[in-house]
Amino acid sequence: MSIYLDYNATTPVRPAVLDAMRPYLNSHFGNASSSHSRGREAKRALEEAREVIASALGAREKEGVVFTSGGTEGDNLAIAGAAWAARDRGRHIITSVVEHRAVLGACRALEAQGFEVTYLPVDAGGLIDPEIVKQSLRPDTTMISFMHANNETGVVFPIAEIGQLARGRGIVFHADAVQAFGRLPVDVDALGINLLTLSGHKIYGPKGIGAVYVRPGTKIVPQIHGGEQEHSVRAGTENVAAAVGMACAAQIALESMPTENERLRVLRDRLETGILGNIVGTRRNGDRDQRLSNTSNISFQGVRGDSLMVALDLEGIEVSAGAACASGSPESSHVLRAMGRRPEIDGGGIRFSLGAGTTEAEIEHILDLLPPLVERVRAAEIQGIGVRV
Ligand SMILES: Cc1ncc(COP(=O)(O)O)c(C=O)c1O
Structure with a gap:
């Protein structure tokens, strides 16, 4: 008997997801930046996928969804991107000690570049107290970044309460929802989120695709330079098949x-x-x-x-x-x-x-x-x- 109980590490691609992706790997292989028919077909599929992800997050503007190569790139883009965009206002970031290494690594890199990061503790149950977050706010705090659900314990942070602390103070609130998305309702407005990271392979979609939701008006500095794809926030030819697969997976996850x-x-x-x-x-x-x-x-x-x-x-x-x-x-x-x-x-x-x-x-x-x-x-x-x- 073979038993897989490691779905927080990754999930298999659902058959319906694979079916949705297949055409974009062969017959509809166009580059979404090409102006000819095949390119426009790819662009249409990409934008439909963007729309699905945006509406799964309760986001009104589909333009806010930026496709990435996965959760790790998404966390790096959100954290480094927002920190650098706000560097003239302040250089202090608040996060927790139990974040995924993608977040901790991005924060450590920023520390080496002159930013200051406060890593807040958790209690014995792995929970964070919003009061400690409040006490850690400083005039130069520009970003708060917390995971929605922990990958090791599944513990869910009080994201809505933390979001309220950021709101109205001009602080960017980033949530790593890689484990939460598809398992908990994630509404970027209700949760007061500016930036949110998602990954395809945790929701029965393919590996190597993810997204960052960027609230209109929230500034981030691109971390990958090149073409003008993804509204000039993330350069590189889009992985259309994977984006289509992720959107299909998100739809099924929300329904079920x-x-x-x-x-x-x-x-x-x-x-x-x-x-x-x-x-x-x-x-x-x-x-x-x-x-x-x-x-x-x-x-x-x-x-x-x-x-x-x-x-x-x-x-x-x-x-x-x-x-x-x-x-x-x-x-x-x-x-x-x-x-x-x-x-x-x-x-x-x-x-x-x-x-x-x-x-x-x-x-x-x-x-x-x-x-x-x-x-x-x-x-x-x-x-x-x-x-x-
Ligand atoms: C909470 C969390 N954030 C980020 C990531 C990184 O996502 P990816 O594997 O798509 O790079 C993971 C993956 O395990 C995760 O669990």
Whole structure:
């Protein structure tokens, strides 16, 4: 039995998405910047895709959607782009310690270029307190950047409340919605968002495509220079097939969101209560309620996350080690450490992230298999022989 429970890492392309993309990979292969028929056909498809993404975000202006090569480029474009655009007003940025590395990396690069970044802590449940955000505001703060949902724990930040702090102060609010989009309603007006990052491959679309929503009036400096594609914000020939695929995937995700969320919540809770109730030394990482319905991150005391991940892989079960290493080495999860978890005491974290293909039978199979497997890995670790299962 092969079981994939790593949907926060990536998702398979849905058949309908592949069907929608196919023509733009062969017969309709035109360059969206070409003026002839094939070019115009590609342009039309690209603009339709833009429209779909904009309306999925509740955005009135489709021009606000800028296609990128994915979430990482989107985070870099939004953060560096807005920071440089506002550099004459101030150079202070606020974010959190649990952001994705795409955001942390973009912030570190800005620090090296003379910007100042405040990395706010989270509580034991992985949540941020909007009051701390408020206290961190400075006259020279030009941007606040927070993830909507955390990729490791699924914890959902109070984005609307944080958005209100930015609004009216002339501060740009960027949200990394790579994990949230397609799983939670994301409305850029209701959330007070200026800039929002999306990625195609987390929503059953293709890899290598993403988008940044840019609110009209929010200034960003391009990070890739060249042609005038994407309203001169992001140069480079557009990946029309992937944009069409992402739009199709977004439509399906939004339509199925309410029922799929409920289905996954039931399966996730069954998995989580089964593990916490039947395996000693286990602990949930992340607030129980303020969480994506598909994600469960659990620490297993006395077990390295990567050891258990490999042991599960040998049984045909693919998960992610939230904390790559239980020895407290620099590789251990920055998210779990920020929540006060000590990998050497609490054990490594395993992220189970459920998705469209997850079934009840799979969850029951894991619940049968896991207790003896964890015992074997624990015994092996005590003897210092690593993964011998
Ligand atoms: C929260 C978050 N932001 C950004 C990214 C980067 O997206 P991409 O893989 O499309 O570059 C990811 C991917 O894991 C993510 O989970």
